């Protein structure tokens with residue numbers, strides 16, 4: 463538990479997989495966590511964080527960014543089109559591009575501003591009705607569509623079903639990425655990031671194992 467322990471485990475998993483140490487980006491998922499816990503991880507020197515809600519992130523990160531340089535912020539939760547502009551202002555990477563309408567909005571804003579952060583396409587590998595993401599069979603066409611809009615798609619992201627073996631989903635995501643020539647793989651959370659690294663994760667999203675359990679009001 464804690465940042466140093468998770469860093470050590472990430473490096474061990476990289477080595478065990480025969481991958482260069484440091485080839486996985488460790489995203490510390492700070493949603494819902496008390497500000498003191500987030501601050502102590504910043505003080506420990508970590509700079510890469512993930513949030514799942516635009517509004518929540520807007521409430522805490524501008525102040526942290528005034529005090530800490532080089533914070534890199536990843537959006538890992540669903541993005542509504544009416545929050546897209548705010549998301550582009552705040553986030554350095556967006557992991558949840560999951561539908562054509564959002565792609566169209568991002569493309570328009572990218573035209574307007576002349577920039578767009580790297581994007582990950584979310585794939586609903588478990589085909590769960592309540593979960594966001596394009597279906598595996600629609601993923602190739604969607605990636606092509608996004609590329610035709612000149613959007614910078616860097617990779618794929620998934621959240622496996624809670625009750626299934628995550629490795630099957632990580633392997634499926636890696637396969638879809640490879641056949642589309644995508645190198646980024648955003649997969650793995652507190653309970654399964656080592657398995658994700660073994661299957662090629664370039665970004666792991668770890669919350670409770672770094673900060674402790676989230677306490678919802």
Ligand SMILES: *Cc1c(COP(=O)(O)O)cnc(C)c1O
Pocket residue numbers: 491493514538539621650651652653667668669670671
């Ligand atoms: C909350 C969240 C995480 C982190 O979950 P932990 O189990 O606390 O590591 C990772 N990815 C997404 C998309 C999340 O919403």
